[in-house]
Amino acid sequence: MPETIHQEAEWLRNFSCEPDLRLRLVHTHGVVHTLVTLSSQHDEGVRQSCAATFCNLACEYACHL
Secondary structure (H helix, E strand, O other): OHHHHHHHHHHHHHHHOOHHHHHHHHHHOOHHHHHHHHHOOOOHHHHHHHHHHHHHHHOOHHHOO
């Protein structure tokens, strides 16, 4: 299970790098709640991926909640 969590965090980080996907991640897939949940993991790599994803999402003005 920890590997799956790590892969999910990496997947979200990678997809958040694509400007065309950011809005879909936030509005269609509710990624913010998922990131908050993943951020509570004790794995530093998972938390870093979550932080990077939040940073990427913040680059998109339309994603500001």
